[in-house]
Amino acid sequence: MEATQKPKYPNIERLIGILETLRGENGCAWDREQTHYSLKKNMIEEAYEAVDAIEDNDMKHLEEELGDVLLQVVLHSQIAKEENAFDIDDVAKGISDKLVHRHPHVFGNTKVNGTADILANWDKLKAEEKKHRKSAMDGISKAQSALMSAQKISKNAVKKGFEWPDEASLWECFDSETKEFKEAVAKGDKENAEEELGDILFAAVNLARWNKIDAEQALLKANRKFMARFRKMEEIAAKNPDKPLEEYSFEEYDQLWKQAKKAVKQEQAENKI
Numbered sequence: 001m002e003a004t005q006k007p008k009y010p011n012i013e014r015l016i017g018i019l020e021t022l023r024g025e026n027g028c029a030w031d032r033e034q035t036h037y038s039l040k041k042n043m044i045e046e047a048y049e050a051v052d053a054i055e056d057n058d059m060k061h062l063e064e065e066l067g068d069v070l071l072q073v074v075l076h077s078q079i080a081k082e083e084n085a086f087d088i089d090d091v092a093k094g095i096s097d098k099l100v101h102r103h104p105h106v107f108g109n110t111k112v113n114g115t116a117d118i119l120a121n122w123d124k125l126k127a128e129e130k131k132h133r134k135s136a137m138d139g140i141s142k143a144q145s146a147l148m149s150a151q152k153i154s155k156n157a158v159k160k161g162f163e164w165p166d167e168a169s170l171w172e173c174f175d176s177e178t179k180e181f182k183e184a185v186a187k188g189d190k191e192n193a194e195e196e197l198g199d200i201l202f203a204a205v206n207l208a209r210w211n212k213i214d215a216e217q218a219l220l221k222a223n224r225k226f227m228a229r230f231r232k233m234e235e236i237a238a239k240n241p242d243k244p245l246e247e248y249s250f251e252e253y254d255q256l257w258k259q260a261k262k263a264v265k266q267e268q269a270e271n272k273i
Contacts, residue, residue: 015070016088019078036076043072044143055224101125123159136160147216150205158209167210174203225264232260 007013022031046068053062077088102125104110105118112118133139136156140149157163164170181196208215233256237245248256 150202154206154209177203228264229260232264
């Protein structure tokens with residue numbers, strides 16, 4: 001009698017079994033109440049927390065956050081299984097088939113000369129798979145951030161030949177949108193000002209794309225930088241408990257900001273050593 005072969009990844013099967021139990025008749029009331037719709041926010045939050053761990057180069061934290069992302073995938077798959085739509089194995093088969101199909105230079109006989117050929121083949125094969133899409137604007141996620149959507153919209157338009165002739169013309173566009181925004185603000189036209197501000201942001205995304213910069217990551221880094229400096233400002237200001245930050249003048253705030261900026265830079269330099 002042959003011994004039963006142990007699964008290669010026993011904890012994946014264990015996770016699937018745990019979720020089947022939690023969603024089962026004698027499981028957890030909260031887990032049983034969840035739907036694809038109710039879990040939308042969780043999927044986004046867990047993905048961003050995994051990205052935070054990558055940014056921090058914290059492998060232990062990344063391991064934990066990837067587990068949370070995996071939980072979302074398996075949980076959605078379990079819900080779909082109960083609805084007789086698909087299960088986790090169908091999900092794995094779908095992405096496996098897609099990867100094999102889109103890598104003919106690895107799993108087939110297609111010859112390539114570098115990354116450019118690989119990406120061109122990817123786009124060609126993707127287009128063949130998505131023949132139902134009639135516009136280059138089809139398939140843009142409605143749930144992702146506006147910056148990420150703007151980048152995708154811009155890239156898709158460029159693939160169809162909609163591109164500025166040079167970077168100088170892009171800067172002219174950016175300056176023009178900034179001027180129009182200022183004019184709308186001066187007139188007190190809030191609706192138009194909002195529209196023009198959107199045009200500024202879209203032009204900025206195109207400038208980022210032109211210079212091979214990810215606008216979403218750039219803004220995330222700016223956010224982190226500001227938060228680090230503001231925390232340092234609070235730390236410095238706390239040394240004078242008789243005067244809260246709310247009572248600082250603009251000049252005092254400006255001086256405190258400069259101190260915080262210098263202190264954060266010094267700390268970052270010391271941590272790199």
